[in-house]
Amino acid sequence: MxxxxxxxxxxxxxxxxxxxxxxxxxxxxxxxxxxxxxxxxxxxxxxxxxxxxxxxxxxxxxxxxxxxxxxxxxxxxxxxxxxxxxxxxxxxxxxxxxxxxxxxxxxxxxxxxxxxxxxxxxxxxxxxxxxxxxxxxxxxxxxxxxxxxxxxxxxxxxxxxxxxxxxxxxLTIANEDTKVISHEQASTALDLKEAEIVVSAGRGMKGPENWGMIENLAGVLGAATACSKPVSDIGWRPHSEHVGQTGKAISPNLYVAVGISGAIQHLAGVNSSKTIVVINSDPEAPFFKSADYGVVGDAFQIIPALTEKIKAIQQ
Ligand SMILES: Cc1cc2nc3c(=O)[nH]c(=O)nc-3n(C[C@H](O)[C@H](O)[C@H](O)COP(=O)(O)OP(=O)(O)OC[C@H]3O[C@@H](n4cnc5c(N)ncnc54)[C@H](O)[C@@H]3O)c2cc1C
The missing domain is CATH 3.40.50.620 (HUPs)
Incomplete structure (x- = not known):
């Protein structure tokens, strides 16, 4: 059989x-x-x-x-x-x-x-x-x-x-329950649940205008982007990017968390990632306890510098 x-x-x-x-x-x-x-x-x-x-x-x-x-x-x-x-x-x-x-x-x-x-x-x-x-x-x-x-x-x-x-x-299976009125594609980006690398950011990014650096880092890594719940709640990022207990549960090979405190509800959706890298200015941020690698510092300095370093390695 x-x-x-x-x-x-x-x-x-x-x-x-x-x-x-x-x-x-x-x-x-x-x-x-x-x-x-x-x-x-x-x-x-x-x-x-x-x-x-x-x-x-x-x-x-x-x-x-x-x-x-x-x-x-x-x-x-x-x-x-x-x-x-x-x-x-x-x-x-x-x-x-x-x-x-x-x-x-x-x-x-x-x-x-x-x-x-x-x-x-x-x-x-x-x-x-x-x-x-x-x-x-x-x-x-x-x-x-x-x-x-x-x-x-x-x-x-x-x-x-x-x-x-x-x-x-x-086959001709009855399918009367579902009527599709229109299709809208939420984003052309990589499917978050299928992505092997995810770059995720939280309230530490201060505002939606600062997401360019997150997208640039994701771009050089071939990663999908994600965010914490408050970030999608206040409309900085689309709800499709919200990960955690009440969002998507993901388990990429690499999860890079930028300016995210690491609340238990956030960890619930990401802690089965194979490798977790946390970048946070607060050395006491709870996320460091779940991190494989941690960087204490200002994301606004670290992320552009890291992106440039990766680009240089790739050349
Ligand atoms: C029932 C329930 C369900 C929930 N479900 C979810 C969920 O599914 N997903 C989720 O994410 N949350 C969820 N939450 C919310 C969760 O409890 C936290 O409030 C939320 O995860 C915090 O988001 P944050 O880390 O982006 O923001 P904050 O807690 O405000 O943390 C921001 C972090 O950024 C750091 N930071 C600030 N400036 C910088 C800088 N310049 N550089 C680097 N770091 C910096 C700070 O040190 C801080 O650690 C839920 C809550 C409840 C009650």
Whole structure:
């Protein structure tokens, strides 16, 4: 029996989180001598992208009615073709709303925000993030089958090329609940949850007119930009950049926090970052306790100088 994964795409293009989910499913399949089958809806990217990470089969659902995302309709579509015992979803906003609906339909266990390959296959036991990233839980799936969502940037997308085959499934799933009135792109910048490097800033930046230096640093690092809650609340930055307990939870390889105090609610969304660099003028700022590297000083001097240094190294 195959291990299934749901390969999420945006406007037809696979998300990095989809490759990470394939890699995760491949790690399970290797433990149990099985293969990986990816389920995807209306992609324009070639299935080669999924074979590259270890999916031997791709079930490519074609359904004009699913052009607009609806968790219920997408769960119904996945349910039409999923006939295994384990399916892995990325822990993205959309996929993590499809997974619980499918869990109810299948009457399978649902374990979300998983960070490592299973510790045990029978019963399936996995390590997951809990308490907003402040702890871990070892969860055991009970019952007939399991649905797992994999925390983004935790397991990593690991190339593991196989030769694969694709099966086209033409479906007509009812999708009447969602009517899209218009599409607006919040920003052309990198997707914050997918970014490997994030430069984030807080109230220490004094005002929105000073964000140019944050964007410049992000530009040279190839990073996405983020901010603390008060910064988005007062309209200095868009809400899409707000990270923390009430914002996005992210786990990039590198998180650079500039002029952010490090309140517990902020840390809840960023403390699973692999490396944290804190730049703050107050040596007593709580964020330094969670930092791998800390710089005590004025961001207005440090950030432009750091940007120039990085540019010089890159030349
Ligand atoms: C229910 C609840 C949910 C919340 N959810 C979130 C959340 O999701 N995300 C979030 O971020 N917050 C959240 N908060 C708010 C949180 O408690 C803090 O108030 C907030 O994170 C502080 O933002 P800040 O660090 O930008 O600002 P401040 O606390 O004002 O810190 C500014 C920092 O900048 C430093 N600084 C000042 N000038 C400079 C300079 N020139 N150079 C370098 N450093 C400088 C200061 O030393 C200070 O440490 C929540 C609060 C509650 C009650």
């Amino acid at each position: 195959a291990v299934f994964i749901y390969a999420e795409n945006i406007n037809g293009h696979y998300k990095k989180a989809a490759f990470e989910a394939v890699s995760y499913a491949k790690s399970i399949a290797d433990k149990s001598g099985e293969t990986v089958t990816a389920i995807t809806i209306n992609p324009t990217d070639s299935s080669d992208a999924l074979y590259k990470y270890g999916a031997t089969n791709v079930i490519n659902i074609k359904d004009e009615g699913l052009k607009n995302f609806s968790a219920k309709a997408y769960a119904n579509a996945v349910n039409e073709v999923f006939d295994g015992k384990i399916i892995v979803f990325p822990h993205t906003t959309d996929a993590s709303s499809v997974a619980p609906m499918l869990a109810i339909q299948k009457e399978f266990s649902l374990i979300t925000n998983v960070v490592e390959s299973p510790e045990n296959m029978s019963p399936l036991t996995v390590k997951r993030n809990s308490f907003s990233g402040k702890g871990f839980m070892h969860a055991k799936a009970e019952g007939d089958g399991a649905i797992i969502t994999v925390s983004q940037n935790s397991f990593g997308a690991k190339e593991n090329a196989v030769s694969g085959t694709e099966e086209i499934k033409n």
